[in-house]
Amino acid sequence: MSIRKKDKDGLFKNIFAAYFILLLHVFLLAGIGLTVILFKGIYHYLPWIMGGIAIMVLAIAWLIYHRVRATSSSLSEVLGLPEFQDRAVEIRLLGGLASFEIKAKEHPVLPNHTSFSPYADDRLIESTADLAERRLLELNGLYEKDLITREEFEKARQSIIQG
Known part of the structure; x- marks a missing residue:
């Protein structure tokens, strides 16, 4: 084989x-x-x-x-x-x-707080410089919308600056 x-x-x-x-x-x-x-x-x-x-x-x-x-x-x-x-x-x-x-701390908002200004700050505690700045911004907004005259604007601005 x-x-x-x-x-x-x-x-x-x-x-x-x-x-x-x-x-x-x-x-x-x-x-x-x-x-x-x-x-x-x-x-x-x-x-x-x-x-x-x-x-x-x-x-x-x-x-x-x-x-x-x-x-x-x-x-x-x-x-x-x-x-x-x-x-x-x-x-x-x-x-x-x-x-x-x-998370960031949320600032407390005053109850029933109504403000027509876009520059309003909703903080409870505000320094005097911040308060004056906010008021001047609100005043400027009113003057730009022609809601107050130039004389009223200057008079209010001087009173805010003088405190």
Whole structure:
């Protein structure tokens, strides 16, 4: 019985494929055995692992708290700048994983406050310079709408400037 070269190549490939499949099964069984041993160890030491993770989380939270507390005065100084007045500021930590927003303080409005001027300010507490400026702006608005004469405008402006 003679075996041709083509049949030898096919037979060799089939034997090689069978050995390769057997080798893969050996590696699969070894991997399953290591997994069982590893999970048995994890299960046995699970309380210690969870305790260690909890201690790490608490330590990181403590470090962040003290870091924020140490820089809180600088944060309040930055938020006190005129650029941040009457604006909401969003602060993101850990690349946006944790974020919070600091909203601007709303100025209280007087009840039943009616003003026909577009320059009216609705703040309760107003300095004398701001009050004079607001009155001059209202007066200027009345003059531009031709609701008062030039003489009335000059007379009222002088009385506002003199206080």
